Amino acid sequence: MAIIVQRPKLKWWENLYLPGLISGMRVTLGHFFAILLRKKKVTMQYPEEKWDAHLPDHYRGAPALVTDDQGRERCVACQLCEFICPPRAITIKPEEIPAEDKWAKVEKRPRAFEIDMIRCIYCGLCEEVCPEQAIFLRKDYAITGTSRAEMVHDKKRLYEIGGVRTGLVNKWNELK
Amino acid sequence: MDWHLLIAAAVKIVVFVFLMTLPLVAMSVWAERRVSAAIQDRVGPNRVGPFGLLQAVADGIKFLLKEDFTPAHVRKTYYWLAPALTMVPSLLTCAVLPFGSQLFGEKMVIADLDVGPLFVFAIASLTVYGIVLAGWASNSKYPFLGGVRSTSQMISYEISLGLSIIPLVMIYGDLNLGRIVFDQAQNGWALLPLWGEGLSLKGFILAIPIFISFIVFTTSMFAETNRLPFDLPECETELVAGYHTEYSSMKFALFFLGEYAAMIIGSGLAVTLFFGGWSLPFGWLTPASPDAEVPFLHGCIHILAFFAKVIGFILFFIVVRWTLPRFRYDQLMRLGWVFFFEIALANVVLTALLLWWLG
Numbered sequence: 001m002a003i004i005v006q007r008p009k010l011k012w013w014e015n016l017y018l019p020g021l022i023s024g025m026r027v028t029l030g031h032f033f034a035i036l037l038r039k040k041k042v043t044m045q046y047p048e049e050k051w052d053a054h055l056p057d058h059y060r061g062a063p064a065l066v067t068d069d070q071g072r073e074r075c076v077a078c079q080l081c082e083f084i085c086p087p088r089a090i091t092i093k094p095e096e097i098p099a100e101d102k103w104a105k106v107e108k109r110p111r112a113f114e115i116d117m118i119r120c121i122y123c124g125l126c127e128e129v130c131p132e133q134a135i136f137l138r139k140d141y142a143i144t145g146t147s148r149a150e151m152v153h154d155k156k157r158l159y160e161i162g163g164v165r166t167g168l169v170n171k172w173n174e175l176k
Numbered sequence: 177m178d179w180h181l182l183i184a185a186a187v188k189i190v191v192f193v194f195l196m197t198l199p200l201v202a203m204s205v206w207a208e209r210r211v212s213a214a215i216q217d218r219v220g221p222n223r224v225g226p227f228g229l230l231q232a233v234a235d236g237i238k239f240l241l242k243e244d245f246t247p248a249h250v251r252k253t254y255y256w257l258a259p260a261l262t263m264v265p266s267l268l269t270c271a272v273l274p275f276g277s278q279l280f281g282e283k284m285v286i287a288d289l290d291v292g293p294l295f296v297f298a299i300a301s302l303t304v305y306g307i308v309l310a311g312w313a314s315n316s317k318y319p320f321l322g323g324v325r326s327t328s329q330m331i332s333y334e335i336s337l338g339l340s341i342i343p344l345v346m347i348y349g350d351l352n353l354g355r356i357v358f359d360q361a362q363n364g365w366a367l368l369p370l371w372g373e374g375l376s377l378k379g380f381i382l383a384i385p386i387f388i389s390f391i392v393f394t395t396s397m398f399a400e401t402n403r404l405p406f407d408l409p410e411c412e413t414e415l416v417a418g419y420h421t422e423y424s425s426m427k428f429a430l431f432f433l434g435e436y437a438a439m440i441i442g443s444g445l446a447v448t449l450f451f452g453g454w455s456l457p458f459g460w461l462t463p464a465s466p467d468a469e470v471p472f473l474h475g476c477i478h479i480l481a482f483f484a485k486v487i488g489f490i491l492f493f494i495v496v497r498w499t500l501p502r503f504r505y506d507q508l509m510r511l512g513w514v515f516f517f518e519i520a521l522a523n524v525v526l527t528a529l530l531l532w533w534l535g
Binding site for chain 2: 018021024025027028029031032034035036040042043045
């Protein structure tokens, strides 16, 4: 249905255009001086200023592997994360833990663990699916590199980002 | 051959045009971006140099290093000619603007012509050829429309621009910009007659037609320099980029510089005619006569005063640009032909009557 909008009937001084100019300038100059005198701040100067302190606890940044409080790797190379990863960013090469090792009962550990950060979509499914709580999404978000190879995080880099995480881990439980 | 005159003129050209006006162009581009950013609650270019002041240098280097691409479908000769035709007249008009009183006994104006404003209008109206040629030579739709619009717009506003300063010329009885400025220095600026002979009933009454002609002049200047709210030749929303759609690299930069140079010269002319050019308010540091010796320090202060006023006017240009929406094409034509032309004409008659009445 057509709606007919009546044009406003302008007064003669409104037709003069100059009062409109002045009231318009009041708005723009108000913004101008508010920004100039730093009464108002909108922009965050990104590389110098960061929002990091205000990131929420549930922030999903780069996925990373964690070690436990004794520096042991939690990952048991079950490859669940590799299978669930929607963009197939994770590649795990498992190896067997030799029989003479104290933790031979754990059976598997990752020989290589790579996450391609070009493919990663930060969905957090790897963290959800991990039975050993070995992979977590950390708060790192500025993942950059100058080549494709640099954007693939290997095991060393993943542990660097991940750091230590304490708490219950099934595989170190002697009773299980 | 008077070598002294030639050398003095050459030095003045180099200093005034290349060391003052062109850097001012660069700075006004920077100011435009910073001011518009502040108006829109943004930051603007602030990375290159202190406060981003060297942004213009970076832009210039970028323009120089980009590929100078000429599309295959353009008319080459005119296509190459157009940017120069836009830039050159803008800079030529610098010649008659008095940007200071005297330094070393030399008048601080490149050419002390007795037809100053006429020269400015004659040369400044040549810029339209650059735009028309650009629009036509580009041989494509939007540039063509931009060029056509520009022609009609500039022709419409040329008339009111010329007519608007006639009251001033009648009041001062002079076409030499240097003498007009000196008169204002002694007897109050045209718009602020607050000292000297201007501080009288006659001065205040004559300020009325001068104010009218100031409004007509400034608005026509906006239209003449293709600034918003009259930037119809290149309005992005309708015509992509208007007449310079097909241009890139340094050729585009020349259009850009030409626009800003025209804006600076326009501001300079407005300052010279209405705000007393290089003179300080209340007749401070005014020489006794147009040819009297001016001390070196006073000469420098006069140059600084001129540029301070011009910069203030440029800031006004910029704020207006980011305040007002663009006029529709028919509104623009109506404003030019139906209102400003008549107002300017009536203003001439009004001034004549007032001058006759006041003796």
